[in-house]
Amino acid sequence: xxxxxxxxxxxxxxxxxxxxxxxxxxxxxxxxxxxxxxxxxxxxxxxxxxxxxxxxxxxxxxxxxxxxxxxxxxxxxxxxxxxxxxxxxxxxxxxxxxxxxxxxxxxxxxxxxxxxxxxxxxxxxxxxxxxxxxxxxxxxxxxxxxxxxxxxxxxxxxxxxxxxxxxxxxxxxxxxxxxxxxxxxxxxxxxxxxxxxxxxxxxxxxxxxxxxxxxxxxxxxxxxxxxxxx
Amino acid sequence: xxxxxxxxxxxxxxxxxxxxxxxxxxxxxxxxxxxxxxxxxxxxxxxxxxxxxxxxxxxxxxxxxxxxxxxxxxxxxxxxxxxxxxxxxxxxxxxxxxxxxxxxxxxxxxxxxxxxxxxxxxxxxxxxxxxxxxxxxxxxxxxxxxxxxxxxxxxxxxxxxxxxxxxxxxxxxxxxxxxxxxxxxxxxxxxxxxxxxxxxxxxxxxxx
Numbered sequence: 001x002x003x004x005x006x007x008x009x010x011x012x013x014x015x016x017x018x019x020x021x022x023x024x025x026x027x028x029x030x031x032x033x034x035x036x037x038x039x040x041x042x043x044x045x046x047x048x049x050x051x052x053x054x055x056x057x058x059x060x061x062x063x064x065x066x067x068x069x070x071x072x073x074x075x076x077x078x079x080x081x082x083x084x085x086x087x088x089x090x091x092x093x094x095x096x097x098x099x100x101x102x103x104x105x106x107x108x109x110x111x112x113x114x115x116x117x118x119x120x121x122x123x124x125x126x127x128x129x130x131x132x133x134x135x136x137x138x139x140x141x142x143x144x145x146x147x148x149x150x151x152x153x154x155x156x157x158x159x160x161x162x163x164x165x166x167x168x169x170x171x172x173x174x175x176x177x178x179x180x181x182x183x184x185x186x187x188x189x190x191x192x193x194x195x196x197x198x199x200x201x202x203x204x205x206x207x208x209x210x211x212x213x214x215x216x217x218x219x220x221x222x223x224x225x226x227x228x229x230x
Numbered sequence: 231x232x233x234x235x236x237x238x239x240x241x242x243x244x245x246x247x248x249x250x251x252x253x254x255x256x257x258x259x260x261x262x263x264x265x266x267x268x269x270x271x272x273x274x275x276x277x278x279x280x281x282x283x284x285x286x287x288x289x290x291x292x293x294x295x296x297x298x299x300x301x302x303x304x305x306x307x308x309x310x311x312x313x314x315x316x317x318x319x320x321x322x323x324x325x326x327x328x329x330x331x332x333x334x335x336x337x338x339x340x341x342x343x344x345x346x347x348x349x350x351x352x353x354x355x356x357x358x359x360x361x362x363x364x365x366x367x368x369x370x371x372x373x374x375x376x377x378x379x380x381x382x383x384x385x386x387x388x389x390x391x392x393x394x395x396x397x398x399x400x401x402x403x404x405x406x407x408x409x410x411x412x413x414x415x416x417x418x419x420x421x422x423x424x425x426x427x428x429x430x431x432x433x434x435x436x437x438x
Contacts, residue, residue, distance in 0.1 A: 005336060005337065006335070006336060007335055007336075007355055007358040007359040008335030008336070008358065008359065008362040008363070008386065009335075009359065009362055009363045010359045011359070011363075013355055013356040013359045013360055014356060015356065015371050016351050016354055016356045016357045016360070016368060016371065016372060017350075017351055017354065017356070018349075018350075018351035018372055018423075019372060019373045020372050020373040020374055020418045020423055020424040021373075021416050021418050021419075021424055021427075023349065023417075025278065025346060025349055025417055027273065028272060028273045028346065028347055029269075029272075029273065030350075031243075031244065032244070033243065033244040033247040033248060034247075035265070035268075035269040035272060035273075036247040036248070036250070036251055036265070037247065038268070038272060038347075039264070039265045039268050039269060039272075040247075040250055040251060040254060040260075040265075042268060042314075043254065043259055043260055043261075043264060043265075044254070044259070047259075047261065047264070048259055057336070057337055060337070069355070071243065072243050073338065073350070073353045074243070074247070075243035075246060075247070078243070078246050078247045078250055079246070081250065082246075082250050085250075085254070090257070090259075091253050091254070091257060095253045095256075096249055096250065096253055099248075099249035099250075099252045099253050100241060100245055100246060100249035101245075102240075102241040102245075103241070104241075104246060104249060144336065144388050144389055145388070146335050146336060146362075146386060146388060148335075148362065148363075158320070160318060160390075160391060162317075162318055162390075164389065164390050167389075182389040182390065182391065184320075184385075184391065186383075192362070192363075193363055197363075198364075198366055199381055200365055200366065200381050200382045200383065200384070201381070201383050201384070202362045202365075202383075202384045202385075202386055203383060203384070203385045203386065204386045204388050205385075205386070205387065205388045205389035205390075205391045206388065206389065207389060
């Protein structure tokens with residue numbers, strides 16, 4: 001989904017509040033409730049097996065934009081966890097409200113059921129060194145393609161030796177999700193951000209189903225229609 | 231509602247976390263002692279000193295370095311650094327002209343067993359939004375002013391690979407033991423926003 005969680009390249013943010021090597025990172029948690037974020041979601045997703053990690057990611061993405069931006073990090077984990085436990089019927093909104101003594105705001109329900117991995121018309125797997133293109137798709141549900149690389153071309157650096165369930169499917173609780181490897185795809189900074197960008201690159205870890213092969217013929221026709229790639 | 235506002239728990243992050251804890255505990259979902267044990271793991275076991283030991287070993291042992299770059303998961307497993315969020319570890323090799331930096335623009339993914347939990351600044355909207363677009367500028371603002379001939383390569387952790395940076399061993403460290411070398415490798419070095427500095431050794435031993 002085109003949510004505000006998809007922050008890569010969004011402009012208007014100020015300096016990162018940190019100076020290198022200035023922090024001992026101890027203690028790990030700064031407030032006495034923060035450890036509950038990860039602890040409770042590991043209980044719910046891991047021990048109870050109530051949901052997959054991609055469902056938690058999706059639940060957090062479904063928080064209203066105002067709530068998402070105003071909630072501290074571990075609060076978002078708590079809200080995502082609570083949302084899924086309610087949606088799975090393991091707890092109720094009323095129980096949360098009563099325990100809180102106030103309305104416990106959950107994430108917005110999903111308006112769709114996700115999707116299967118796109119059928120592969122490109123005879124994957126892709127090879128190391130091959131140029132690939134990220135499918136230019138606007139997906140309603142959960143997806144692990146950051147918007148800034150949509151439709152962009154990069155070079156495959158690595159194909160994982162392990163496969164994982166396709167996020168767009170498992171993120172909606174469908175355990176029949178196809179397992180796929182992911183690819184570390186390197187994009188030149190100028191491909192992502194325009195010719196004015198400083199030299200450099202971004203490597204994005206993309207499921208096979210997010211990529212398409214570029215064949216020589218298509219490549220030629222593409223360059224003849226600059227408007228589609230402007 | 232006859233309850234006095236004074237007795238109404240505030241609708242704060244802390245209150246929400248504790249409300250969810252209460253509901254889950256009342257349902258019998260939370261095994262006795264689990265939260266304490268898991269919190270101990272997060273606070274003590276998953277530590278950037280782990281990643282630092284891996285880097286130091288790679289600096290002194292060419293065979294281990296080769297393994298780390300070929301199969302980071304297996305290399306980290308030799309130290310027992312494995313498990314949750316450490317299932318597929320990939321080490322990113324810096325060179326004198328290349329600086330790898332890790333981010334998760336979509337959420338907060340990090341290799342917990344070797345880097346420890348992600349720090350606040352790593353999870354911040356600022357870092358997530360800006361690093362992929364202006365990496366060198368962000369590094370300069372953070373205090374790592376790279377020379378112009380050094381290219382920044384940003385790794386966006388958008389799937390299940392978990393990264394750690396293998397920095398270049400600083401010059402003038404030939405006499406150092408593996409343990410002393412590990413002290414040069416901070417969490418910031420492992421994430422890639424900083425290059426190792428000889429001065430870290432002094433400050434680390436002061437803290438230690």
